[in-house]
Amino acid sequence: MSFASRLRVVFRSKANQALDRMEDPREALDDSYEQQLKMLQKVRQGLAEVATAGKRLELQGQELGTRHRRLADQAEEALNQGRDDLARTALERRVLVETEVASLRDQYAALRTQQAQLQDNERRLAQRVAAFRTEKETMKATYAASRARVQANEAAANIGSEISNVGANLDRARDRVAQMQARAAATDDLIASGALNDATATPDxxxxxxxxxxxxxxxxxxxxxxxxxxxxxxxxxxxxxxxxxxxxxxxxxxxxx
Incomplete structure (x- = not known):
């Protein structure tokens, strides 16, 4: 293989490596998995916020319930004391509390519905992310194995080419050695027979x-x-x-x- 051919092979190998890094599907799979994890995290954050809001409504409803019972006790005590005016005031406030509780109950029910939907979405999304992770790792392993197989085959092909070149060089070297041995033997015979004078030999x-x-x-x-x-x-x-x-x-x- 000439120097120019080897240089082309090196440049082609470098270019293929750069393209492999740019088009590596494993990086794309990891990026997609990271995006899905971020989506799942956002859903879970929203679920936590809804649950927190629902807890606040529960605490507010408990406070209104406590006040509602206290106003009933105050109206009863006012009647026992003959204070109809105070009893009326307590009952009026109790009715307002009931109105607040009704509104709060509607908000709480809406939050519970929203929380149930978010929990269902979170569960399904978590299942999809887990399934995608399994498929991602399987695809990455398959790609890595295939890539290793390609590299091994390419290496074997290059080794075969190198061995072929070495064999050709060895054959040429053997031919040269055989030719040189034949010439040496021929010149020995010529010198021995006197047909070829040895310039380095002494006279006679x-x-x-x-x-x-x-x-x-x-x-x-x-x-x-x-x-x-x-x-x-x-x-x-x-x-x-x-x-x-x-x-x-x-x-x-x-x-x-």
Whole structure:
């Protein structure tokens, strides 16, 4: 792979990563979940406010009920004392209290209805949020697994491409090595035969090589003849015990005394 191709692959990978971050569905799911939680929180705040208002109405109604009973007791006491005027005043105020209680009762009933509706809405919204959370986490896990699978497959594909390139380079290297070995062997043969002069060799080096080869052959012939003579005379000097001595190596290549 050329440098320009590798550069294009790097830029393409960076661009894909940027797009993945911009289009990551997990972030969108989390944002939607946060918005639903905020809606649920607002519903619960409204429910708490309605419940608080209803509690205030209850306390106000209890106070009016206490006053209503006290005015009845005061009217009764006024009659016992022969004070019809005071009894009338107490009863008039008691009627006004009854009017206030009737209005308060209507407001309280409306609040209770509104509270029941809000409780029902809160319960259904909480169920939807919980269901959405479960689905969100499932989708996120599925997306993460799929993304990991894609990355693994892409990595495997890149590894396969790299291995293919390495194999091609290795084949080329083997061919070059084989060619060089063949050339080295050929030049050795040419130099040995004298067809190719070795510029680094000493003058008349070819004669030295041939004489050395002849000397080697003569030494082999002498040793072979010596072994034959020893066998014929049963002396066994070719494989005698001298070879087992510690300094026997010093006599290798020397003629026996």
């Amino acid at each position: 080096a070819d004669l030295d090589r041939q004489l050395s080869a002849g000397a080697t052959q003569s030494a082999v012939d002498r040793q072979l003849q010596s072994m034959k003579d020893a066998r014929s005379t049963n002396r066994g000097q070719a494989s005698g015990g001298r070879g087992t001595e510690p300094d026997a190596w010093l006599t290798i290549g020397q003629s026996p005394n």
